[in-house]
Amino acid sequence: MKQITVGLALLLLVLLTSQHAVAQRSSVDYPVYDNGGKPDLTIDPKRFVSQMAIIDRYFDAAGCEFQEGAVGGTGYRRILRFDTVVINGGDGDLIVGDRADPTNPYAAYFYFSPCHGHYHIRDFSVYELLTLDGTLVVAGHKQGFCFEDSFKYDGGKSHGYDCAYQGITSGWGDWYYKQLGGQWIDITGVPEGDYIVRVTINLAGIFDEGANRYPNVIETRIHVPDPRNKVSN
Numbered sequence: 001m002k003q004i005t006v007g008l009a010l011l012l013l014v015l016l017t018s019q020h021a022v023a024q025r026s027s028v029d030y031p032v033y034d035n036g037g038k039p040d041l042t043i044d045p046k047r048f049v050s051q052m053a054i055i056d057r058y059f060d061a062a063g064c065e066f067q068e069g070a071v072g073g074t075g076y077r078r079i080l081r082f083d084t085v086v087i088n089g090g091d092g093d094l095i096v097g098d099r100a101d102p103t104n105p106y107a108a109y110f111y112f113s114p115c116h117g118h119y120h121i122r123d124f125s126v127y128e129l130l131t132l133d134g135t136l137v138v139a140g141h142k143q144g145f146c147f148e149d150s151f152k153y154d155g156g157k158s159h160g161y162d163c164a165y166q167g168i169t170s171g172w173g174d175w176y177y178k179q180l181g182g183q184w185i186d187i188t189g190v191p192e193g194d195y196i197v198r199v200t201i202n203l204a205g206i207f208d209e210g211a212n213r214y215p216n217v218i219e220t221r222i223h224v225p226d227p228r229n230k231v232s233n
């Protein structure tokens with residue numbers, strides 16, 4: 001009887017574990033919904049918060065980060081960096097296409113990013129630091145994006161969008177990891193305290209998001225340490 005109990009307990013544990021695994025994979029924050037065949041762009045909240053870090057890093061005048069305006073000066077800068085994954089929760093793909101195509105409606109928004117070595121869409125997103133009462137502390141720079149399929153969150157197969165033919169398949173996400181140039185806010189000289197980090201996407205409303213049920217703005221709180229104390233990488 002004891003053995004059976006242990007056996008049952010084990011089976012139950014296995015069932016619970018596998019159910020948990022399945023639940024995790026299918027439990028998405030932003031499942032695909034009927035958006036009239038249009039994309040709906042939003043940000044993965046878990047990855048945004050979990051990957052956030054503050055580091056001190058050296059930038060020289062010849063570097064693309066300084067030349068792109070991703071840092072406000074040269075030398076050691078304190079940067080608050082994080083992952084941004086743009087999820088497409090609409091039932092239509094985001095199709096941005098090829099910049100070389102003269103009929104591309106977004107042709108005017110493409111620009112070359114020397115840090116990334118490919119074309120981005122301008123004014124797609126902005127990264128900002130605010131006080132807890134909402135006063136802007138660091139305007140942040142407008143991070144450009146080259147849209148491609150990185151992870152599947154929900155829905156079907158990738159339609160294979162990449163930096164040459166940009167887009168995000170319905171149910172997929174485009175990952176900008178924190179090690180990428182400009183994937184940060186330059187917080188050099190910001191006094192110690194608690195702040196809000198805010199990311200806004202589809203800033204200029206370039207892309208039609210239909211009902212736009214899912215948020216285009218994400219915020220989280222962060223503690224900024226004393227600027228006189230070096231932070232370890």
Ligand SMILES: [Zn+2]
Pocket residue numbers: 113116118120144145146
């Ligand atoms: Zn890029």
